[in-house]
Amino acid sequence: MTRIRHFLDHNAGAPLLDAARARMIEAMDLAGNPSSVHAEGRAARAVVEQARAEVAALCGTATDRVLFTSGGTEANAWMLHQARPGRLLVSGIEHDSIARARPDAVVLPVDGGGVVDPDAVARALDALPGGAAGAMVVVMAVNNETGVIQPIAEIAGVARARGVRIACDGVQAAGRIDLVPLAGLVDFLSLSAHKIGGPKGVGALIAGAGVEPGAMIAGGQEFRRRGGTENLPGIAGFGAAAAVASARDRAADNRRIGALRDRIEVSLAAVADDVIFAGSNAWTGRVANTTSVVLPGLAGEMQVMRMDLAGIAVSAGSACSSGKVTASPVLLAMGFEDLAGQAIRVSLGASTTEDDVDAFVRAWTAMAARRLRTTVSA
Structure with missing residues (x-):
């Protein structure tokens, strides 16, 4: 199957x-x-x-x-x-x-x-x-x-x-x-x-x-x-x-996709109080489809691999930099320092569904819980 x-x-x-x-x-x-x-x-x-x-x-x-x-x-x-x-x-x-x-x-x-x-x-x-x-x-x-x-x-x-x-x-x-x-x-x-x-x-x-x-x-x-x-x-x-x-009706698309992005962020914040959404505090705002999710204590590349094993495609930054286990220059420029290497990018589109979002939230929640167990046992 x-x-x-x-x-x-x-x-x-x-x-x-x-x-x-x-x-x-x-x-x-x-x-x-x-x-x-x-x-x-x-x-x-x-x-x-x-x-x-x-x-x-x-x-x-x-x-x-x-x-x-x-x-x-x-x-x-x-x-x-x-x-x-x-x-x-x-x-x-x-x-x-x-x-x-x-x-x-x-x-x-x-x-x-x-x-x-x-x-x-x-x-x-x-x-x-x-x-x-x-x-x-x-x-x-x-x-x-x-x-x-x-x-x-x-x-x-x-x-x-x-x-x-x-x-x-x-x-x-x-x-x-x-x-x-x-x-x-x-x-x-x-x-x-x-x-x-x-x-x-x-x-x-x-x-x-x-x-x-x-x-x-x-x-x-x-x-x-x-x-x-x-x-x-x-x-x-x-x-x-x-x-x-x-x-396309861009305003309608942005409302639908933005609601899905917000659903992700609210769900993740509910299960990990240390999660950070880079750029969510920008005074100019963000486009509706993108969230940069920082999960302290777990390298971005590791997060991408765990998501991939769960059947979900996300990235650790620019696709042109994939495969390189390095901190994000963008997040470094924003002052994230050590956390700059602990982020993934989730980006939605016209074909994204609620099922896609729910699958990601489930997989990310399991990953965050596993991180917590590992930290406690250490």
């Missing part, structure tokens, strides 16, 4: 949507190269441009502002490619693709709730040698581990007042908050298809109005800014997923 699995790791990657799968299968049957001028090539080009329009609509921007990439990591690298050495500021809670990419960056601190203080951004910019001119600020919209929403409007105001560019990792924001105002605030926004039910291995860089990013890869594709034959099935699936995200 096949054991029922409960998938609670949507921040690592959401299940592929039926609409995305169907569009990808159609695209796979097209023989033409999107750059070819014959009928077959034009048919393939039409698929790319339909997807570009769908991603643009999700962001409320023009189609020529959407530049397809191999995923969020490449889009982040492209953003960083625009920043001059010694003129880059990044928050202390960024994804590894930003945090580890530029050792020359000035690191912006966060408070205990995981929020970047706009005033701290202003002070850091004003402290740059020669002033802020020519600098770039990079702050993610939604943290991938805690779900904490960053005050991008306020930070963008600080940047604009100093003539500074602002770039934003929007990978975890898509489908959870409105991207239209966000895209209008920043010079660059990165997205990844598989966070919204599209395929893995495709993403986009969204350039702000009037912003002309330098080429990432020489070649004729993507408005001569990213060479290489387009990933036609991936882009097609991305467009379909973006169309679904645009059509």
